[in-house]
Amino acid sequence: MxxxxxxxxxxIVNARPSRVENGSSVDSVDAAPPQKKPRNTGTPATPRAETATEDRANTMDTSDEPIPSQTVVKNPEKMRRPKSxxxxxxxxxxxxxxxxxxxxxxxxxxxxxxxxxxxxxxxxxxxxxxxxxxxxxxxxxxxxxxxxxxxxxxxxxxxxxxxxxxxxxxxxxxxxxxxxxxxxxxxxxxxxxxxxxxxxxxxxxxxxxxxxxxxxxxxxxxxxxxxxxxxxxxxxxxxxxxxxxxxxxxxxxxxxxxxxxxxxxxxxxxxxxxxxxxxxxxxxxxxxxxxxxxxxxxxxxxxxxxxxxxxxxxxxxxxxxxxxxxxxxKLMSCARRTELAIYTPEEEAERQKRLQRQREQRMEVDSDEENYDEDDDDSGEWY
The missing domain is CATH 3.10.290.30 (MM3350-like)
Known part of the structure; x- marks a missing residue:
């Protein structure tokens, strides 16, 4: 179609700002690596922080939320200052x-x-x-x-x-x-x-x-x-x-x-x-x-x-x-089947839930696709 x-x-002077819903996303972090046993030099070992960074931008075929960079600290008192x-x-x-x-x-x-x-x-x-x-x-x-x-x-x-x-x-x-x-x-x-x-x-x-x-x-x-x-x-x-x-x-x-x-x-x-x-x-x-x-x-x-x-x-x-x-x-963008969409992470999470429900309904009715919004599903169903 x-x-x-x-x-x-x-x-831009006459543009009316769109309302953006406020919300919070859940961060996903990796655990810091175990400390290596220090050599017998008389100097205590200092734990190293790992930074878990993932792409902020949304991809078209995943429901995962964007994950911001975050530093994981097991022992804040012993944490070294970042290099930059x-x-x-x-x-x-x-x-x-x-x-x-x-x-x-x-x-x-x-x-x-x-x-x-x-x-x-x-x-x-x-x-x-x-x-x-x-x-x-x-x-x-x-x-x-x-x-x-x-x-x-x-x-x-x-x-x-x-x-x-x-x-x-x-x-x-x-x-x-x-x-x-x-x-x-x-x-x-x-x-x-x-x-x-x-x-x-x-x-x-x-x-x-x-x-x-x-x-x-x-x-x-x-x-x-x-x-x-x-x-x-x-x-x-x-x-x-x-x-x-x-x-x-x-x-x-x-x-x-x-x-x-x-x-x-x-x-x-x-x-x-x-x-x-x-x-x-x-x-x-x-x-x-x-x-x-x-x-x-x-x-x-x-x-x-x-x-x-x-x-x-x-x-x-x-x-x-x-x-x-x-x-x-706080906003993401994606080129979809019919549009350039700009949306909040919360809106995308709701969209993914809706698409998942449609997939489940589609499986239940087998070949009946009347309740399946195919045009709105750009999550990889075409493969």
């Missing part, structure tokens, strides 16, 4: 600012599945990763990476590939370098021809590899160390390309799950790029949202699943405070 498409477009008390860069909102940038997030290979969002210039690429997971309903259970590219040429904005990049990077004409001094000729050719056809930045997840310049002359940088305000600037001479490309020709290629390769092209309209808010804020403002991805971790064909561009989007995506609730684990 094909659902009717819904293009969710709104102004730094906040999680993926769930900590950036510094507040009045300066905002408007960007388009286009899911590659899926026409009309996109988001248009205004973001604070203080937003890091770590924040950006979390936002993309939230807006497209993914589970944050795979590796990801991003590249900042210049000399971007976009597809026709009125065509089926609107919002996706046609090409990026360039190799300059050889004649440009024939005027150089002979002793500098080789270095200049090597630098220009390799550099201009590669990204400006390789943006890696926090702690993946050291920063610096790689063989392709692109700088590797941690996603928590790079802000959107360093990519696009009001004075284009100071943007990520140092003025070689105007702001409109700079983009971001984000890839999640290197097996299935979900790719999002992030671009801007230079005529609608910079905005100012009346008061300093630090959360994203979703202006438009259309469609949703296919169900993650699912086979190519799922009975009852709508086309990606026909899926509806929860109105909760337009409530400004909801991204912070998502970062805190």
């Amino acid at each position: 094909q659902g009717k498409g819904k293009n969710a477009t709104t102004s 008390s730094r906040p999680d860069p993926y769930t900590t909102l950036p510094a507040k600012t009045t300066s905002y940038i408007q960007l388009r997030f286009q899911l590659m290979n899926f026409a009309n599945v996109y988001r248009i969002v205004q973001l604070p210039v203080t937003f890091t690429f770590a924040n950006l990763h979390t936002l993309i997971q939230y807006m497209f309903g993914w589970s944050n259970s795979h590796l990801h990476r991003a590249e900042v590219v210049s000399y971007v040429v976009m597809h026709d904005p009125n065509g089926d590939l609107a919002g996706t990049m046609k090409r990026w990077g360039r190799k300059p004409m050889l004649e440009e370098f024939l005027r150089g001094e002979e002793e500098e000729f080789g270095d200049r050719i090597s630098w220009k021809f390799e550099r201009d056809d590669n990204p400006i930045y390789h943006v890696d997840p926090y702690g993946v590899r050291p920063e610096g310049f790689g063989e392709d002359y692109a700088k590797a940088i941690k996603d928590s160390h790079l802000k959107l305000g360093e990519i696009w600037t009001k004075d284009s001479a100071n943007n990520a390309s140092l003025g070689e490309s105007p702001n409109g020709d700079i983009g971001i290629i984000y890839e999640y799950d290197f097996g299935d390769s979900w790719t999002v092209h992030i671009s801007c309209d230079p005529k609608e790029l910079f905005f100012e808010s009346r008061t300093p804020i630090n959360f994203p403002i979703v202006k438009q949202a259309q469609g949703a991805p296919p169900i993650e971790h699912a086979p190519d064909f799922i009975p009852g699943e709508d086309d990606a561009n026909d899926k509806t989007v929860s109105d909760r995506i337009f409530v400004q405070e909801n991204f912070e609730l998502y970062c805190e684990g």
